[in-house]
Amino acid sequence: MGLKAVVVTVLLAAALSYYVYNPMPDAIQEPWKLMAVDAAFRTGVNLAALKYHLGIDHYITSFRRTMQGFDSTMVALLGSRPPAGVVPGVKVSDITFAGVPVRVYEPPAGGEGHLRRGLLYLHGGGWAFGSGKMGAYDKVGRMISDELNTVVVSVDYRLFPEVLFPEPFLDCAAAAKHFLSPEVLDKYAIDPERVAVSGDSAGGNLAAAIAQEVATDDSVPVKFSVQALIYPVLQALDFNTPSYVQNRNMAILPRQVMVQFWLQYLGADISLQPQLIANNHSALQHSVLTPELRSRLDWTSLLSQKFKKSYKPVVAERDSHGLLKKIPGLLDVRSSPLLAGPEVLAKCPRAYILTCEFDVLRDDGLMYARRLKDAGVSVTSDYYEDGFHGCLSFTSWPLDFDVGKRALRNYMTWLQNNL
Numbered sequence: 570m571g572l573k574a575v576v577v578t579v580l581l582a583a584a585l586s587y588y589v590y591n592p593m594p595d596a597i598q599e600p601w602k603l604m605a606v607d608a609a610f611r612t613g614v615n616l617a618a619l620k621y622h623l624g625i626d627h628y629i630t631s632f633r634r635t636m637q638g639f640d641s642t643m644v645a646l647l648g649s650r651p652p653a654g655v656v657p658g659v660k661v662s663d664i665t666f667a668g669v670p671v672r673v674y675e676p677p678a679g680g681e682g683h684l685r686r687g688l689l690y691l692h693g694g695g696w697a698f699g700s701g702k703m704g705a706y707d708k709v710g711r712m713i714s715d716e717l718n719t720v721v722v723s724v725d726y727r728l729f730p731e732v733l734f735p736e737p738f739l740d741c742a743a744a745a746k747h748f749l750s751p752e753v754l755d756k757y758a759i760d761p762e763r764v765a766v767s768g769d770s771a772g773g774n775l776a777a778a779i780a781q782e783v784a785t786d787d788s789v790p791v792k793f794s795v796q797a798l799i800y801p802v803l804q805a806l807d808f809n810t811p812s813y814v815q816n817r818n819m820a821i822l823p824r825q826v827m828v829q830f831w832l833q834y835l836g837a838d839i840s841l842q843p844q845l846i847a848n849n850h851s852a853l854q855h856s857v858l859t860p861e862l863r864s865r866l867d868w869t870s871l872l873s874q875k876f877k878k879s880y881k882p883v884v885a886e887r888d889s890h891g892l893l894k895k896i897p898g899l900l901d902v903r904s905s906p907l908l909a910g911p912e913v914l915a916k917c918p919r920a921y922i923l924t925c926e927f928d929v930l931r932d933d934g935l936m937y938a939r940r941l942k943d944a945g946v947s948v949t950s951d952y953y954e955d956g957f958h959g960c961l962s963f964t965s966w967p968l969d970f971d972v973g974k975r976a977l978r979n980y981m982t983w984l985q986n987n988l
């Protein structure tokens with residue numbers, strides 16, 4: 570090997586280890602696999618940022634293309650996705666509900682008069698990425714439809730940067746209300762007492778918000794009977810909960826990425842990131858943040874000692890930027906379902922809330938579980954001490970994680986027994 574080749578090899582190896590080497594907590598099984606996934610994510614993000622700075626592409630569109638390319642490569646390699654509509658058993662159709670694109674999975678028709686369950690699914694991806702049609706989501710849609718005799722409707726709501734809050738919420742609400750209409754339930758032979766709303770991450774945020782919206786809208790005659798939230802995003806006023814601090818550099822979803830997703834979704838400037846990470850936006854000077862409103866996300870009273878450990882609340886005195894006026898969406902229950910009052914929570918359907926130890930969003934989910942219970946709602950809190958954000962999307966070889974497969978199985982079992 571010539572000197573040039575040696576230098577190039579050493580530089581490449583150094584660059585590679587910079588990407589790959591983000592040490593994982595001991596409790597994570599298969600840490601190397603997670604480091605590889607994390608490295609792939611960060612490479613995609615950095616390449617997108619580079620192209621953006623060079624003026625080649627919007628960084629979101631660019632990262633989306635990378636993800637789609639990766640997704641179709643995996644699907645082609647694994648051959649895991651049969652062509653739409655020809656799976657034995659499940660019928661797949663891409664149509665619209667109230668103008669919103671959806672993919673519908675129908676199980677084989679039962680006997681005459683046999684009603685099926687229904688499930689509305691909202692995918693994750695920080696309100697900017699993803700699609701219900703992506704390999705991992707498509708697989709789960711087919712599995713639920715087939716194994717649980719359920720009509721699954723996976724919603725492709727619009728994303729940032731094409732639209733901002735509240736448009737994605739409004740797309741989901743329109744699709745949900747269309748799904749719950751007596752004519753549509755009848756058309757698909759769905760039992761109106763057995764319809765779920767579910768979603769993961771940003772989709773879990775939308776699912777919780779839609780559950781509240783439907784529960785409190787008297788013009789919707791049929792209600793969701795259960796909500797199943799997978800590591801949901803539920804609030805944007807405290808980015809210093811114990812889970813946000815503990816997992817601020819964790820794989821898949823570091824704190825600054827989650828804060829960026831929030832700023833994008835709410836139509837605010839991304840340069841405000843450090844202000845939000847310092848909790849300046851929820852500073853004591855804001856009189857709209859009454860003690861009663863603060864108590865709705867006060868982790869010092871809503872979390873058990875096991876999760877509080879010795880973390881201290883971060884409360885800023887002053888906010889010199891008037892952030893709450895600049896970003897009104899921060900106080901909107903349609904973006905932050907954890908801010909809803911007990912009278913709204915009391916009307917919400919029975920809940921399953923999945924949380925992972927190695928996830929900035931763990932405490933959002935744990936606090937919501939506690940507040941729903943306090944409001945008299947029946948809640949199953951399914952917590953994974955070896956789980957990480959996004960693990961349910963990693964259940965297919967070679968990117969399969971034991972905790973993802975376990976969590977998916979338990980989610981489906983809960984639906985089987987409760988929907």
Ligand SMILES: *[C@@H]1O[C@H](CO)[C@@H](O)[C@H](O)[C@H]1NC(C)=O
Nearest residue numbers: 843844847849885887888889
């Ligand atoms: C938070 O606000 C305080 C008071 O206005 C300011 O001094 C501080 O620099 C802000 N923090 C960040 C990270 O911008």
